[in-house]
Amino acid sequence: MKSKKTSVTVRELIDSLGKEMKFKVISGFKGLDRPITAAEVNRPGLALSGYYKHFAKHRLQVLGLVEMDYLKNISSSEHYERLSQLMQMRIPAFIVARNFIPLPETVALSNKYNVPIIRAPGVTMKVVNKTSAWLEEQFAPSAKVHGVLMEVYGMGVLIMGKANVGKSECALSLVERGHILVGDDVITLKLAEGIFVTGHSNPTLGHHMEIRGIGIINVQSLYGVKSVRMWKHIDFVVTLEEWQENRNYERLGIDNEFIELVGVKTPNVLIPVKPGRDVALLIETAAQNEKLKKLGFNVARKFNEQLIASMKMKNKAN
Amino acid sequence: MNNKEIIREITVINKLGIHARPSSMLVQIANQFEADLFVSHDGQDEVNAKSIMGVMMLAAGQGTKLQFRAVGPDSEELLDKIEQLINSKFNEE
Numbered sequence: 451m452k453s454k455k456t457s458v459t460v461r462e463l464i465d466s467l468g469k470e471m472k473f474k475v476i477s478g479f480k481g482l483d484r485p486i487t488a489a490e491v492n493r494p495g496l497a498l499s500g501y502y503k504h505f506a507k508h509r510l511q512v513l514g515l516v517e518m519d520y521l522k523n524i525s526s527s528e529h530y531e532r533l534s535q536l537m538q539m540r541i542p543a544f545i546v547a548r549n550f551i552p553l554p555e556t557v558a559l560s561n562k563y564n565v566p567i568i569r570a571p572g573v574t575m576k577v578v579n580k581t582s583a584w585l586e587e588q589f590a591p592s593a594k595v596h597g598v599l600m601e602v603y604g605m606g607v608l609i610m611g612k613a614n615v616g617k618s619e620c621a622l623s624l625v626e627r628g629h630i631l632v633g634d635d636v637i638t639l640k641l642a643e644g645i646f647v648t649g650h651s652n653p654t655l656g657h658h659m660e661i662r663g664i665g666i667i668n669v670q671s672l673y674g675v676k677s678v679r680m681w682k683h684i685d686f687v688v689t690l691e692e693w694q695e696n697r698n699y700e701r702l703g704i705d706n707e708f709i710e711l712v713g714v715k716t717p718n719v720l721i722p723v724k725p726g727r728d729v730a731l732l733i734e735t736a737a738q739n740e741k742l743k744k745l746g747f748n749v750a751r752k753f754n755e756q757l758i759a760s761m762k763m764k765n766k767a768n
Numbered sequence: 769m770n771n772k773e774i775i776r777e778i779t780v781i782n783k784l785g786i787h788a789r790p791s792s793m794l795v796q797i798a799n800q801f802e803a804d805l806f807v808s809h810d811g812q813d814e815v816n817a818k819s820i821m822g823v824m825m826l827a828a829g830q831g832t833k834l835q836f837r838a839v840g841p842d843s844e845e846l847l848d849k850i851e852q853l854i855n856s857k858f859n860e861e
Contacts, residue, residue: 701792701820754788761785761829 454591457485460543460566463510467584471577474569477557478543481564486510486542489589491582493517493574498532507539510581514574518550529555537563545581547574591712592640599632599649599682600624602737605744606682608637608649608711609733611690615723618659620690622669623730625677631669632682634659639684641712650681686717686740688733693724703739703750717743773839776847782857785829790858795820797849803840805850809833817850 461482464473475482492509495517513521521529537559543566546552552560552567560567570577597610598621609617618634625631633651642648651657657669657678670678687709699722700707709718719736723729742749780786786794798805798818807823808814809832815822817836828834834854838846 698796701795702788704788750788757824757827758784758787761787761827764827765785765829765831 455588457487458585458588459483459485460568462588463581463584464568467580471580472571473545476552476567476569478560478564478566481543481566484540484542484564484566486585489582489585491545491578491585493578494536495520497536500528500532502535502539505536505539507536507541509542510585511536511541511544512574512578512581513544513546513550513552514577515548515550518546518552521553521556526555529553530559533559534563537565541565543568545570545577547572547577587640587642590641592638593712595637595639595711596635597637598634599637599651599684600733601630601632601679601682602734603629603741605686605737605741606632606649606684607733607737608684608687608716609690610687611723612692614662615690615692616729617690618661620729620733622659622661624733625669625673627730627734628677629734630676630682631657631659631678632680633657639712641714642683645714647684647711647714647716648681649684684711684716685744686719686736687711688736689718689720690723690729691720693722693727697722702754704748704754706743771839772841772843773837774843774847775835775837776851778834778836778851778854780828780830780832780834780854782854782860783830784860785832786823786826788824790860791820791823793853793858794823794850797853798846801840801842801846801849803838803843803846805843805846806837806839808835808837 459482463486464475467473488506488508490509491512492506493514494511497505498517498520533556545568547570549569549571557567595610597608598617600607600609600621602624609621611617621631621634632649633655636652636655638650638652640648640650658666659669660666700720707718707720708715717740721729721732739749782790795818805817806814807817807826809826809828814837815825817823836847836850
Protein backbone atom coordinates (compact mmCIF):
# COMPACT_ATOMS: atom_id res chain seq x y z
CA MET A 451 0.00 0.00 0.00
CA LYS A 452 2.98 2.25 -0.51
CA SER A 453 2.41 5.33 -2.56
CA LYS A 454 4.16 8.49 -3.54
CA LYS A 455 2.47 11.64 -4.77
CA THR A 456 3.96 13.02 -7.93
CA SER A 457 2.12 16.30 -8.17
CA VAL A 458 0.00 18.75 -6.22
CA THR A 459 -1.94 21.68 -7.61
CA VAL A 460 -1.40 25.33 -6.85
CA ARG A 461 -4.90 25.34 -5.38
CA GLU A 462 -4.00 22.61 -2.88
CA LEU A 463 -0.99 24.65 -1.80
CA ILE A 464 -3.16 27.70 -1.22
CA ASP A 465 -5.84 25.68 0.60
CA SER A 466 -3.33 24.20 3.02
CA LEU A 467 -0.86 27.01 3.57
CA GLY A 468 -2.90 30.05 2.50
CA LYS A 469 -4.24 30.95 5.91
CA GLU A 470 -1.00 30.62 7.80
CA MET A 471 1.12 32.34 5.15
CA LYS A 472 -1.57 34.94 4.31
CA PHE A 473 -1.39 34.04 0.62
CA LYS A 474 -3.43 36.24 -1.72
CA VAL A 475 -3.93 35.31 -5.35
CA ILE A 476 -4.03 38.50 -7.41
CA SER A 477 -4.05 37.26 -11.00
CA GLY A 478 -3.89 34.24 -13.27
CA PHE A 479 -6.86 32.61 -11.52
CA LYS A 480 -7.47 30.25 -14.42
CA GLY A 481 -4.15 28.57 -13.71
CA LEU A 482 -4.91 27.54 -10.14
CA ASP A 483 -5.16 23.90 -11.11
CA ARG A 484 -1.68 23.86 -12.60
CA PRO A 485 0.39 20.99 -11.22
CA ILE A 486 3.51 21.45 -9.12
CA THR A 487 5.73 18.45 -9.79
CA ALA A 488 8.89 19.35 -7.85
CA ALA A 489 9.34 19.51 -4.09
CA GLU A 490 11.76 22.44 -4.32
CA VAL A 491 11.09 26.09 -5.02
CA ASN A 492 13.15 28.28 -7.32
CA ARG A 493 14.22 31.92 -7.40
CA PRO A 494 14.28 32.78 -11.09
CA GLY A 495 16.93 35.55 -10.97
CA LEU A 496 19.10 34.23 -13.80
CA ALA A 497 16.15 33.37 -16.03
CA LEU A 498 14.83 36.92 -15.63
CA SER A 499 18.17 38.19 -16.88
CA GLY A 500 17.77 36.08 -20.02
CA TYR A 501 19.65 32.89 -19.16
CA TYR A 502 17.07 30.12 -19.59
CA LYS A 503 19.37 27.11 -19.75
CA HIS A 504 18.70 24.63 -16.91
CA PHE A 505 15.80 26.78 -15.74
CA ALA A 506 13.84 24.82 -13.14
CA LYS A 507 10.48 25.24 -14.82
CA HIS A 508 8.64 22.60 -12.78
CA ARG A 509 9.17 24.47 -9.56
CA LEU A 510 7.23 27.21 -7.88
CA GLN A 511 8.96 30.50 -8.61
CA VAL A 512 9.52 32.83 -5.68
CA LEU A 513 10.14 36.48 -6.41
CA GLY A 514 11.94 38.39 -3.67
CA LEU A 515 13.50 41.79 -3.30
CA VAL A 516 16.23 41.16 -5.91
CA GLU A 517 13.89 39.86 -8.62
CA MET A 518 11.28 42.57 -8.07
CA ASP A 519 13.87 45.33 -8.11
CA TYR A 520 15.48 43.90 -11.24
CA LEU A 521 12.12 43.74 -13.07
CA LYS A 522 11.54 47.40 -12.25
CA ASN A 523 14.86 48.39 -13.76
CA ILE A 524 14.75 46.64 -17.14
CA SER A 525 13.11 48.08 -20.24
CA SER A 526 9.49 47.19 -20.90
CA SER A 527 10.42 45.17 -24.00
CA GLU A 528 12.90 43.13 -21.98
CA HIS A 529 10.30 42.68 -19.23
CA TYR A 530 7.76 41.45 -21.79
CA GLU A 531 10.18 39.06 -23.50
CA ARG A 532 11.63 37.46 -20.36
CA LEU A 533 8.39 36.99 -18.48
CA SER A 534 6.57 35.66 -21.56
CA GLN A 535 9.38 33.18 -22.06
CA LEU A 536 9.14 31.99 -18.44
CA MET A 537 5.36 31.77 -18.38
CA GLN A 538 5.23 29.82 -21.63
CA MET A 539 7.44 27.19 -20.04
CA ARG A 540 4.38 26.20 -17.97
CA ILE A 541 5.78 27.14 -14.58
CA PRO A 542 3.21 26.40 -11.84
CA ALA A 543 2.94 29.86 -10.24
CA PHE A 544 4.81 32.88 -8.90
CA ILE A 545 4.89 33.74 -5.23
CA VAL A 546 5.81 37.34 -4.53
CA ALA A 547 7.32 37.69 -1.08
CA ARG A 548 7.22 40.70 1.28
CA ASN A 549 3.88 41.72 -0.25
CA PHE A 550 5.66 43.47 -3.10
CA ILE A 551 3.24 44.81 -5.69
CA PRO A 552 3.96 43.39 -9.16
CA LEU A 553 4.06 45.76 -12.14
CA PRO A 554 0.80 46.01 -14.11
CA GLU A 555 2.62 44.50 -17.11
CA THR A 556 3.51 41.43 -15.04
CA VAL A 557 -0.10 41.06 -13.92
CA ALA A 558 -1.31 41.37 -17.51
CA LEU A 559 1.03 38.61 -18.68
CA SER A 560 -0.02 36.39 -15.78
CA ASN A 561 -3.65 36.69 -16.86
CA LYS A 562 -2.74 36.11 -20.50
CA TYR A 563 -0.81 32.90 -19.82
CA ASN A 564 -2.89 31.83 -16.80
CA VAL A 565 0.06 31.66 -14.42
CA PRO A 566 -1.16 32.60 -10.94
CA ILE A 567 0.64 35.29 -8.99
CA ILE A 568 0.36 34.87 -5.23
CA ARG A 569 1.35 37.65 -2.85
CA ALA A 570 2.65 36.78 0.61
CA PRO A 571 3.66 39.18 3.40
CA GLY A 572 6.54 37.01 4.73
CA VAL A 573 10.20 37.68 4.01
CA THR A 574 11.56 35.73 1.06
CA MET A 575 13.53 33.09 2.98
CA LYS A 576 10.56 32.35 5.19
CA VAL A 577 8.30 31.92 2.17
CA VAL A 578 10.88 29.66 0.53
CA ASN A 579 11.37 27.53 3.65
CA LYS A 580 7.72 27.16 4.57
CA THR A 581 6.67 26.33 1.03
CA SER A 582 9.43 23.81 0.42
CA ALA A 583 8.78 22.10 3.76
CA TRP A 584 5.12 21.71 2.83
CA LEU A 585 5.95 20.46 -0.66
CA GLU A 586 8.49 18.00 0.70
CA GLU A 587 5.85 16.58 3.02
CA GLN A 588 3.45 16.17 0.08
CA PHE A 589 5.99 14.34 -2.04
CA ALA A 590 7.35 12.12 0.75
CA PRO A 591 6.77 8.38 0.38
CA SER A 592 3.74 7.27 2.35
CA ALA A 593 1.91 4.08 3.16
CA LYS A 594 -1.25 3.03 4.92
CA VAL A 595 -1.08 0.38 7.62
CA HIS A 596 -3.64 -1.43 9.71
CA GLY A 597 -2.91 -0.76 13.36
CA VAL A 598 -3.27 1.57 16.31
CA LEU A 599 -0.91 4.45 16.91
CA MET A 600 -0.42 5.61 20.50
CA GLU A 601 1.85 7.90 22.41
CA VAL A 602 3.04 6.09 25.53
CA TYR A 603 5.34 8.00 27.89
CA GLY A 604 6.23 10.27 24.99
CA MET A 605 7.16 7.38 22.69
CA GLY A 606 5.28 6.78 19.45
CA VAL A 607 4.12 3.15 19.48
CA LEU A 608 2.50 1.56 16.45
CA ILE A 609 0.52 -1.48 17.59
CA MET A 610 0.07 -4.01 14.81
CA GLY A 611 -1.29 -7.53 14.61
CA LYS A 612 -4.04 -9.56 13.02
CA ALA A 613 -7.67 -8.56 13.35
CA ASN A 614 -9.24 -9.77 16.61
CA VAL A 615 -5.95 -10.00 18.47
CA GLY A 616 -7.11 -7.13 20.70
CA LYS A 617 -5.35 -4.04 19.40
CA SER A 618 -8.24 -1.66 20.02
CA GLU A 619 -9.02 -3.05 23.49
CA CYS A 620 -5.37 -2.71 24.40
CA ALA A 621 -5.32 0.88 23.10
CA LEU A 622 -8.38 1.69 25.16
CA SER A 623 -6.66 0.29 28.21
CA LEU A 624 -3.67 2.55 27.51
CA VAL A 625 -5.90 5.62 27.09
CA GLU A 626 -7.54 4.74 30.40
CA ARG A 627 -4.06 4.84 31.98
CA GLY A 628 -3.52 8.35 30.65
CA HIS A 629 -1.73 7.68 27.36
CA ILE A 630 -2.63 9.33 24.08
CA LEU A 631 -4.42 7.95 21.03
CA VAL A 632 -3.35 9.11 17.58
CA GLY A 633 -5.55 6.84 15.52
CA ASP A 634 -7.15 3.43 15.31
CA ASP A 635 -7.40 1.05 12.36
CA VAL A 636 -6.02 3.09 9.45
CA ILE A 637 -2.76 4.93 10.01
CA THR A 638 -0.99 6.86 7.28
CA LEU A 639 2.77 6.62 7.52
CA LYS A 640 4.97 9.30 6.04
CA LEU A 641 8.68 9.56 5.66
CA ALA A 642 9.78 12.86 7.22
CA GLU A 643 13.09 14.51 6.38
CA GLY A 644 14.17 11.25 4.82
CA ILE A 645 14.85 9.58 8.19
CA PHE A 646 11.85 9.70 10.51
CA VAL A 647 8.53 7.96 10.16
CA THR A 648 5.47 9.87 11.21
CA GLY A 649 2.04 8.33 11.64
CA HIS A 650 -1.16 10.26 11.02
CA SER A 651 -4.74 9.55 11.97
CA ASN A 652 -7.31 9.31 9.24
CA PRO A 653 -9.30 12.57 9.00
CA THR A 654 -12.57 10.72 8.42
CA LEU A 655 -12.17 8.24 11.27
CA GLY A 656 -10.78 10.86 13.65
CA HIS A 657 -10.53 9.46 17.15
CA HIS A 658 -13.35 6.99 16.82
CA MET A 659 -12.74 3.38 17.71
CA GLU A 660 -14.69 0.23 17.23
CA ILE A 661 -14.79 -1.97 20.31
CA ARG A 662 -16.35 -5.36 19.73
CA GLY A 663 -19.43 -5.75 21.86
CA ILE A 664 -19.89 -2.03 22.47
CA GLY A 665 -19.69 -0.50 19.03
CA ILE A 666 -18.25 2.80 17.95
CA ILE A 667 -16.91 5.09 20.65
CA ASN A 668 -15.30 8.51 20.48
CA VAL A 669 -12.17 8.64 22.59
CA GLN A 670 -12.02 12.43 22.56
CA SER A 671 -15.48 12.85 24.02
CA LEU A 672 -15.07 9.98 26.50
CA TYR A 673 -11.60 10.82 27.81
CA GLY A 674 -11.15 14.48 26.88
CA VAL A 675 -8.96 16.29 24.45
CA LYS A 676 -5.83 15.50 26.46
CA SER A 677 -6.15 11.87 25.31
CA VAL A 678 -5.82 12.49 21.59
CA ARG A 679 -3.43 13.91 19.06
CA MET A 680 -3.30 14.03 15.26
CA TRP A 681 0.13 12.65 14.46
CA LYS A 682 3.27 11.35 16.10
CA HIS A 683 6.80 10.26 15.25
CA ILE A 684 6.96 6.48 15.41
CA ASP A 685 9.68 5.19 17.72
CA PHE A 686 8.87 1.48 17.66
CA VAL A 687 6.34 -1.13 16.66
CA VAL A 688 4.60 -3.61 18.94
CA THR A 689 3.31 -6.68 17.12
CA LEU A 690 0.65 -8.55 19.04
CA GLU A 691 0.18 -12.21 18.27
CA GLU A 692 -1.73 -15.11 19.81
CA TRP A 693 0.50 -17.09 22.10
CA GLN A 694 1.90 -20.13 20.29
CA GLU A 695 3.08 -22.96 22.51
CA ASN A 696 5.98 -24.01 20.33
CA ARG A 697 7.35 -20.62 19.53
CA ASN A 698 10.39 -19.21 21.30
CA TYR A 699 9.70 -15.65 22.39
CA GLU A 700 12.36 -13.10 23.18
CA ARG A 701 13.70 -13.73 26.64
CA LEU A 702 16.65 -11.37 26.83
CA GLY A 703 16.09 -8.23 24.78
CA ILE A 704 19.79 -8.02 23.88
CA ASP A 705 19.20 -8.12 20.14
CA ASN A 706 16.72 -5.82 18.51
CA GLU A 707 14.31 -7.01 15.89
CA PHE A 708 13.33 -4.60 13.18
CA ILE A 709 10.49 -4.05 10.79
CA GLU A 710 10.53 -1.74 7.79
CA LEU A 711 8.16 1.23 7.72
CA VAL A 712 8.29 3.34 4.53
CA GLY A 713 11.88 2.19 4.12
CA VAL A 714 13.00 3.00 7.68
CA LYS A 715 14.26 0.23 9.97
CA THR A 716 12.11 0.48 13.09
CA PRO A 717 12.48 -1.64 16.26
CA ASN A 718 9.78 -4.29 16.52
CA VAL A 719 8.73 -5.88 19.81
CA LEU A 720 6.74 -9.08 19.44
CA ILE A 721 4.34 -9.55 22.35
CA PRO A 722 2.42 -12.81 22.64
CA VAL A 723 -1.12 -12.38 23.92
CA LYS A 724 -2.93 -14.84 26.11
CA PRO A 725 -5.58 -14.56 28.80
CA GLY A 726 -4.12 -13.20 31.99
CA ARG A 727 -1.40 -11.18 30.33
CA ASP A 728 -1.93 -7.47 30.86
CA VAL A 729 -0.95 -6.29 27.39
CA ALA A 730 -1.31 -2.59 28.18
CA LEU A 731 1.15 -2.96 31.05
CA LEU A 732 3.53 -4.86 28.77
CA ILE A 733 3.36 -2.07 26.19
CA GLU A 734 4.00 0.54 28.86
CA THR A 735 7.04 -1.43 29.97
CA ALA A 736 8.24 -1.88 26.40
CA ALA A 737 7.88 1.87 25.83
CA GLN A 738 10.02 2.67 28.85
CA ASN A 739 12.58 0.05 27.86
CA GLU A 740 12.78 1.41 24.30
CA LYS A 741 13.18 4.89 25.74
CA LEU A 742 16.13 3.68 27.81
CA LYS A 743 17.65 2.09 24.70
CA LYS A 744 17.15 5.34 22.79
CA LEU A 745 19.05 7.10 25.56
CA GLY A 746 21.86 4.62 24.98
CA PHE A 747 21.18 2.27 27.87
CA ASN A 748 20.45 -1.33 26.90
CA VAL A 749 19.54 -2.92 30.21
CA ALA A 750 19.85 -6.52 29.01
CA ARG A 751 23.28 -5.91 27.51
CA LYS A 752 24.51 -4.08 30.61
CA PHE A 753 23.28 -6.89 32.84
CA ASN A 754 25.09 -9.44 30.69
CA GLU A 755 28.34 -7.49 30.84
CA GLN A 756 28.13 -7.46 34.63
CA LEU A 757 27.42 -11.19 34.65
CA ILE A 758 30.42 -11.99 32.45
CA ALA A 759 32.65 -9.75 34.58
CA SER A 760 31.54 -11.49 37.77
CA MET A 761 32.25 -14.93 36.26
CA LYS A 762 35.77 -13.79 35.33
CA MET A 763 36.36 -12.55 38.87
CA LYS A 764 35.25 -15.89 40.29
CA ASN A 765 37.48 -17.81 37.90
CA LYS A 766 40.49 -15.73 38.91
CA ALA A 767 39.78 -16.28 42.59
CA ASN A 768 39.78 -20.07 42.14
CA MET B 769 9.01 -45.31 35.83
CA ASN B 770 7.26 -42.16 34.79
CA ASN B 771 9.18 -39.84 37.10
CA LYS B 772 12.68 -40.98 36.47
CA GLU B 773 15.22 -38.80 38.29
CA ILE B 774 18.67 -38.50 36.78
CA ILE B 775 21.60 -36.43 38.02
CA ARG B 776 24.42 -35.58 35.67
CA GLU B 777 27.46 -33.37 36.08
CA ILE B 778 28.43 -31.23 33.11
CA THR B 779 31.42 -28.90 32.93
CA VAL B 780 31.10 -25.50 31.31
CA ILE B 781 33.78 -25.25 28.63
CA ASN B 782 33.01 -22.11 26.66
CA LYS B 783 35.19 -19.09 27.36
CA LEU B 784 32.59 -16.62 28.54
CA GLY B 785 30.64 -19.08 30.68
CA ILE B 786 26.88 -19.23 30.93
CA HIS B 787 25.98 -15.59 30.32
CA ALA B 788 22.72 -14.27 28.93
CA ARG B 789 22.71 -15.83 25.47
CA PRO B 790 23.74 -19.35 26.60
CA SER B 791 21.21 -19.11 29.42
CA SER B 792 18.44 -18.36 26.99
CA MET B 793 19.48 -21.27 24.73
CA LEU B 794 19.56 -23.62 27.70
CA VAL B 795 16.18 -22.51 28.96
CA GLN B 796 14.69 -22.81 25.50
CA ILE B 797 15.75 -26.44 25.26
CA ALA B 798 14.62 -27.22 28.81
CA ASN B 799 11.17 -25.82 28.05
CA GLN B 800 10.69 -28.22 25.15
CA PHE B 801 10.64 -31.18 27.55
CA GLU B 802 8.10 -32.41 29.97
CA ALA B 803 10.68 -33.24 32.63
CA ASP B 804 11.60 -30.66 35.26
CA LEU B 805 15.18 -29.56 35.25
CA PHE B 806 17.17 -28.14 38.14
CA VAL B 807 20.76 -27.06 38.26
CA SER B 808 23.26 -26.21 40.99
CA HIS B 809 26.98 -26.06 41.60
CA ASP B 810 29.22 -26.57 44.62
CA GLY B 811 26.28 -27.92 46.57
CA GLN B 812 24.56 -24.54 46.60
CA ASP B 813 20.78 -24.25 46.36
CA GLU B 814 19.59 -25.50 43.06
CA VAL B 815 17.66 -23.30 40.67
CA ASN B 816 14.97 -24.12 38.17
CA ALA B 817 16.71 -24.48 34.80
CA LYS B 818 13.54 -23.48 33.00
CA SER B 819 13.89 -19.97 34.38
CA ILE B 820 16.31 -17.71 32.60
CA MET B 821 17.01 -15.44 35.57
CA GLY B 822 17.69 -18.49 37.75
CA VAL B 823 20.25 -19.89 35.31
CA MET B 824 22.00 -16.55 34.95
CA MET B 825 22.14 -16.21 38.74
CA LEU B 826 24.49 -19.21 38.86
CA ALA B 827 27.13 -17.10 37.10
CA ALA B 828 28.75 -20.31 35.92
CA GLY B 829 32.06 -19.38 34.32
CA GLN B 830 34.42 -21.54 32.28
CA GLY B 831 35.43 -24.68 34.15
CA THR B 832 32.44 -24.67 36.50
CA LYS B 833 31.01 -28.14 37.18
CA LEU B 834 27.23 -27.99 37.12
CA GLN B 835 24.97 -30.63 38.63
CA PHE B 836 21.84 -31.05 36.57
CA ARG B 837 18.90 -32.92 38.02
CA ALA B 838 16.11 -33.91 35.69
CA VAL B 839 12.83 -35.41 36.87
CA GLY B 840 10.25 -36.74 34.42
CA PRO B 841 9.52 -39.23 31.67
CA ASP B 842 11.94 -37.69 29.18
CA SER B 843 14.69 -36.74 31.65
CA GLU B 844 17.37 -38.83 29.94
CA GLU B 845 16.77 -37.26 26.56
CA LEU B 846 16.65 -33.78 28.09
CA LEU B 847 20.00 -34.21 29.80
CA ASP B 848 21.53 -35.51 26.54
CA LYS B 849 20.37 -32.37 24.76
CA ILE B 850 21.70 -30.10 27.53
CA GLU B 851 25.06 -31.88 27.52
CA GLN B 852 25.24 -31.54 23.74
CA LEU B 853 24.48 -27.83 23.99
CA ILE B 854 27.10 -27.12 26.65
CA ASN B 855 29.72 -29.19 24.81
CA SER B 856 28.97 -27.29 21.61
CA LYS B 857 30.18 -24.18 23.46
CA PHE B 858 26.87 -22.55 22.51
CA ASN B 859 28.26 -21.98 19.01
CA GLU B 860 30.37 -19.17 20.42
CA GLU B 861 33.91 -20.29 19.59
